[in-house]
Amino acid sequence: MSDASSLKVFLNPRSIAVIGASRTPGKIGYEVVKNLINYGYKGKIYPVNPNATEVLGLKAYPSVLSIPDEVDVAVVTVPAQLVPQVIEESGRKGVKVAVVITAGFSEVGNVELEEKIVKIARSYGMRILGPNIFGYVYTPANINATFGPTEVVKGGIGFITQSGALGIALMGWTILHEIGLSAIFSMGNMADIDVVEVSELLAEDPYTKVVAIYLEGIKPGKGREFIERMSKVTQKKPVVVIKAGVSERGAKAVASHTGSLAGADALYEAAFKQAGIIRARTLLELFNIARGFALQPVPKGENTVIITNGGGAGVLATDTAELNGVKLLEPSQELMDKFRQTMPWFGSPKNPVDLTGQAVVDNYIKALKVAVEAPEIDNIVIIYCRTAVLDPMELAKAIVEFYKENNVTKTTVVSMIGGADVEQAIKHLNRNSIPAYPTPEEAVFVLSRMLMYKRYLERIKKAS
Ligand code: ACO
Numbered sequence: 249m250s251d252a253s254s255l256k257v258f259l260n261p262r263s264i265a266v267i268g269a270s271r272t273p274g275k276i277g278y279e280v281v282k283n284l285i286n287y288g289y290k291g292k293i294y295p296v297n298p299n300a301t302e303v304l305g306l307k308a309y310p311s312v313l314s315i316p317d318e319v320d321v322a323v324v325t326v327p328a329q330l331v332p333q334v335i336e337e338s339g340r341k342g343v344k345v346a347v348v349i350t351a352g353f354s355e356v357g358n359v360e361l362e363e364k365i366v367k368i369a370r371s372y373g374m375r376i377l378g379p380n381i382f383g384y385v386y387t388p389a390n391i392n393a394t395f396g397p398t399e400v401v402k403g404g405i406g407f408i409t410q411s412g413a414l415g416i417a418l419m420g421w422t423i424l425h426e427i428g429l430s431a432i433f434s435m436g437n438m439a440d441i442d443v444v445e446v447s448e449l450l451a452e453d454p455y456t457k458v459v460a461i462y463l464e465g466i467k468p469g470k471g472r473e474f475i476e477r478m479s480k481v482t483q484k485k486p487v488v489v490i491k492a493g494v495s496e497r498g499a500k501a502v503a504s505h506t507g508s509l510a511g512a513d514a515l516y517e518a519a520f521k522q523a524g525i526i527r528a529r530t531l532l533e534l535f536n537i538a539r540g541f542a543l544q545p546v547p548k549g550e551n552t553v554i555i556t557n558g559g560g561a562g563v564l565a566t567d568t569a570e571l572n573g574v575k576l577l578e579p580s581q582e583l584m585d586k587f588r589q590t591m592p593w594f595g596s597p598k599n600p601v602d603l604t605g606q607a608v609v610d611n612y613i614k615a616l617k618v619a620v621e622a623p624e625i626d627n628i629v630i631i632y633c634r635t636a637v638l639d640p641m642e643l644a645k646a647i648v649e650f651y652k653e654n655n656v657t658k659t660t661v662v663s664m665i666g667g668a669d670v671e672q673a674i675k676h677l678n679r680n681s682i683p684a685y686p687t688p689e690e691a692v693f694v695l696s697r698m699l700m701y702k703r704y705l706e707r708i709k710k711a712s
Contacts, residue, residue, distance in 0.1 A: 254375055255441065255449045257344040259386050259431075261320035261678070262291050264393060265312050265343070267334050268325035268350075269295030269303040276349060277325035277326055280383060281306070287385075287392035287400070307607060309626045312341045312570025319343050323393050328352035328361060331379070335365045339372030345441075347393060348379035355380050366439045381436035382416045387429055388455045394434070403428010404457030404537035404542030405535070406450035408443055410435045411466040411492070415644045418462075418531070426675055427535055428542065430456040442467075451484040453627060458541035458555050460534055461489045470514070475523045482524035483708060485542045485549060486701045489525050490534045491516050524704040526697050533693070536685060540661060540694035544680045547659040547702045549626030552575040552695065554600035556688075557607040558633035561665060562600030572696035574627075576600075590614035590658055605635050609646045616647070620656050620671035627659045627695060631688050640673035648680040663691035 264284060272278035278298075281304050284293050292315070295303035298310040309315050312322060312334070324334055328350050337348050346369060353362035360707035362379065369376045377384060383394030386599045387402040396419040407422075407429055409415030415434050422429060430453065433446045443461060450456040459481065466474045481487055488626050491513075520527050552574050559586035569576050579587065587597035590611055596602040601619075602610045612630070619625050631645055634657040647662070662677055662684040664670045670686070685691045 253446060253627050255345065257320050258377075258384065258449065259453060260389055261391070263294060263317055263318045263319050264289065264323060264391070265294040265309075265315060265338075266303075266323045266325060266393075267296040267312055267338070268330075268688075269297050269300070269308060270325070271297070271300050271303055272336065276395045278395055280323055280325060280349070280494065283392040283394060283396075283398050286398050288390035289392070290390060291320075294319065302671075312337050312343065319349060320495055321345050321393070323347045323349065324379075324640070325349050328358070328379075328682070330426075331366060332361070332364050332711060335368045335374075335376075339368060339374050342372075343374055344374045345377060347377045347381070347383055348436075349381055349395070350378075350381055351380045353379045354439070357632070360438050360681055361536055362437060370655075376440040376446060376530070377433070378436040379439060380412065381434035382412050383434055385419075385429070385430065385432040394419070394432070397423055399423055400432065401426050401428045403427045403430065404455065404460045405538045406431040406433075406453065406456035407461075407538075408433045408435060408446050408450075408459065409462040409679070410438075411462055412436060413434060414462060422535070426536075426678060427539060440468075444474060445479075447478060447481045447487060451481045456485065458538045459487045460538040461487065462531075463489050463491050464493060464527065464532070466519075471519060474636075475519050478523035478525060482704070486546070486698075488528050488534055488537045488541070488697070489520060489524045490528045490531060516665045521668070524701070524708070526700060534691075536690055537697045538695050539678070540683045540698050541701070542571075543678070544659050545657055546705065547627050547695070547699050548657075550575040550699065551625055552627040552629060552631040553577055553579070553619050553625050554631060554692075555603065555612065555619065556600050556631035556633075557603045557605055557612075557669060558631065559602055559636070561633050561663070561688045562602055563632045565631055565692045566600060568689045568692040569696070572693060573698045574692060577625060580624070583618070583624070586618045586622070587615060590618060595619075600631075605633070606637060607635075609643055610639050612643060613650055615668045618652055619655060620658060625658065627699075628661075629688075629695060630660065630662045632664045632666075633664070633689070634664075634670050640664055640666060640670045643674040645671035646685075647682060648677065652680075659695065661691040661695050663688040
């Protein structure tokens with residue numbers, strides 16, 4: 249299947265039925281209905297349960313067939329042996345997609361049961377997400393059809409995960425760190441809808457700025473198709489992937505053979521490169537990079553300047569820049585003279601521009617003004633080390649104000665290093681579309697990956 253348009257219903261369903269909606273708090277079928285209500289879904293919610301008349305104050309129906317309305321999406325939370333019948337009824341009802349949360353299919357060797365539900369669904373032209381998933385979220389339409397945490401933070405990252413437990417845990421983690429998401433798709437066994445199709449769907453979604461994927465593997469024989477279709481996705485939106493494990497199922501027999509593992513990993517590396525996918529090595533990297541893309545424009549040029557109040561942090565940022573292909577601008581005498589005006593006499597107007605530990609808000613804003621006005625500067629890295637003379641929140645607020653007032657479109661990343669008050673300042677920057685990180689290495693690394701994407705888009709443009 250390769251028609252992402254059949255999946256558009258995920259983003260604007262008129263109604264969602266929860267088949268297996270439970271009356272018992274803590275049960276999956278109860279929590280899904282609760283999340284749909286509490287996250288503010290505005291469409292119709294129809295609990296289906298033959299043993300109940302009401303679930304969470306909503307009228308319950310004995311079968312999806314008895315709902316006196318059209319049903320676009322059905323979330324399935326009945327035990328595995330009941331799923332074929334529920335899918336059959338959903339198909340007859342004209343449901344467009346079934347989100348099958350239920351476990352107990354191919355992941356435990358129950359391949360036939362899984363094939364059976366796909367066959368039934370296909371006979372009605374219905375699509376299946378899962379089985380063996382925690383559901384899906386689409387924040388612009390206030391849809392939280394999962395049994396995970398409720399208050400997902402809205403933003404520009406479309407997150408696709410092949411791991412259920414990890415994905416559901418990361419839902420909570422993104423809330424804690426205020427990482428804004430447009431969507432979360434739990435993929436599970438991918439009996440029908442796969443990662444590529446959901447990527448295609450999110451590539452067309454105006455609220456999704458970047459697609460972040462936790463990938464365990466591509467199905468055997470699907471490598472070429474993956475590259476071809478993902479190449480099209482990356483022309484529209486940046487895609488960042490963390491690939492867990494390096495061996496596919498078939499390669500498990502030789503898992504202890506390091507050579508073949510490296511080979512499999514090299515294949516993924518090559519495929520990602522060809523498809524213009526940015527690879528993250530850790531979960532933190534995945535969300536750091538995604539946050540950069542979600543909040544800032546793709547760099548327009550290569551020349552980068554670092555503005556710092558700490559020499560050491562500036563050096564670390566310089567090292568990361570050099571190791572990751574971020575070009576630090578060699579400032580002209582004229583530009584250095586301008587930066588010189590923004591700092592005490594013992595500062596340095598070279599790149600990194602060192603405002604010294606004595607720097608206050610005024611120094612930063614003056615230096616930022618020089619950087620923004622200099623046509624030869626494309627990207628800005630702002631670094632701040634906590635000092636007694638400059639309150640981090642005061643600086644964060646001044647940066648946000650300066651960027652808003654001046655409509656700055658030069659790609660910018662910030663690093664603020666320090667304690668609890670710095671964490672609050674970082675959050676303030678992130679809430680206001682300036683990606684900020686607790687270490688200079690992270691900030692510069694994110695910029696390096698955004699530059700990679702810029703170069704990829706340029707290469708494609710040239711080739712076409
Ligand atoms: N149609 C609709 N509802 C029905 C039907 C039917 N034909 N028959 C029974 N029900 C009702 C039940 O009465 C019950 O409601 P009640 O609690 O009010 O009585 C409700 O449906 C649920 O049925 P139960 O038999 O109670 O099922 P239970 O909730 O124990 O388990 C579940 C169902 C959660 C789907 C389970 O089979 C399962 O698969 N659990 C694992 C899910 C999972 O882990 N998925 C992967 C997530 S990713 C990760 O790893 C985090």
